[in-house]
Each structure stands twice: as structure tokens, then as C-alpha cells.
Amino acid sequence: MSDVAETTTMYERLGGAVVIDRLVEAFYARMDRLPEAEGIRAMHADDLGHTKQVLKRYLSEWTGGPKLYSPEKGHPRLRQRHMGFSIGNAERDAWLLCMQGALEETVADAAARAAIYDAMAKLADWMRNTAGNPHDTVGHAARP
Template sequence: MTDSDVTTSMFERIGGSATIDRLVDRFYDRMDTLPEATIIRAMHADDLGLIRDVLKRYLTEWTGGPKLYTPEKGHPRLRQRHIGFAIGDAERDAWLLCMRGAMEETVTDAAARQDLDRAISGLADWMRNRT
């Protein structure tokens, strides 16, 4: 990691709003089409439009971009918001499969992608609520 990586937000490093939009769209496209993602696709509404928008706003803020999530939704409280869903290793792994594929397609800076993957992986692991 360079000094500029420390002072530059992940949001800026990956390309800002345009990259977040593409990342989330590719993530949900993968969830909709990959057989390995059936387990997590079943946790979502038929229409993914609303949740796409929510994830875009969340990831924008989480990566250091404009505060688009908390003014409307408040503190993320991710585990609390997801407690009604059984999230174990299989669900985490399916989610990460979709997200990693989406990152490969949309985040062109390899170092930023690696750092984002590390952070996203920790977040996904923390979301498990079943053994």
C-alpha cells in the first residue's frame, strides 16, 4: 500500500460512483444467473431494483464516498438487518462468488481490487449468523 492509498478513499481508488453502479449491477446480474448463487437469490425479492439502489448507496458511503445511505436508513446495523436470513458459510461463499466476479469485471486497479476484496471478505464473514 502506498502513501496515496492511505489518503485516497477506496471510493476514489476504484473509480467513484460509476464503478459502484457497475459493480452492484454486475453483482446482482451474477446473483440472478449463477447456479451457485441460487441459495442467496432466494433471499431476495423477485424485483431487485430497490435492493440494487440500496446497495449502491451503502457501498458508496462504506468506501468513503458521499453519505447516501445513513441520511435515509440510519446506521447500517448490517447484522441486525440480516438476522432474519440464515447466513452460514454457503451463503457467505455464494455472496462472495458474485461480488468477486463483479469486482474482477469492474475494478480495474488491481491493488484497489485486492484491498476492496479483503475488506468485503471480512464484512461477508462477519455477517454469518448460523454455523
């Protein structure tokens, strides 16, 4: 046995590309059907095909898998990219509700599921750009 400790990425713990794909599909399926997600669903195009692909690439890279997002899009700058949308507590909570259900449906490893949810919750908090966010610049209007 080697003296070098093996490092397992969150990408591997989640289940790799297959699970990332299922996770994103389950996430957007919830966004389409949960009444609590109606507001955030309205922020998206009718056809979610492109949006799903972008999220799959982002999550792959963010969790330590293949770098599929940054070669195409550059640095994520997520908050900046979402400034055209009004994101407050309700939008954050709806997004997390969809993601929590998708994680429960697709990720078998309970510890990995909890760890990734905690990281996503912190990210979702950071994404708020309306009243209530300590990093707020308040007053951003929704994209027309």
C-alpha cells in the same frame, strides 16, 4: 508541490459512482445467473431495483464516498438487518463468489480490487448467523 500528503479514498480508487453502479449491477447479474448463488438469490425480492439502490448507497458511503446511505437508513447495523435470513458458510461463499466476479469485471485497479475484496470477505464472515460463526447466536430462521 504541497507538503500535505493527498488522501485517496477507496471510493476514488475504485472509480467513484460510475464504478459503484457497475459493480452492483454486475454483482446482481451474477446472483441471477450463477447456480451457486441460487440460495442467496431466493432471499431477495423478484424485483431487485430497490435492493440495488440500497447497496449502491451503502457501498458509496462504506468506501469513503458521498454519505448516501446513513441519512436515509441510519447506522448500517448490517448483521442485525440480515438476522431474518439464515447465513452460513455456503451463503457467505456464494455472496463472495458473485462479488469477486463483479469486482474483476468492473474495477481496473488490481490493488484496490484486492483491498476491497479483503474488506468485504471480513464483512461477509461477520454476517454469518448460523453454525460456524464464532459470534453466532444460532437458530435464526429464514424470513418467510
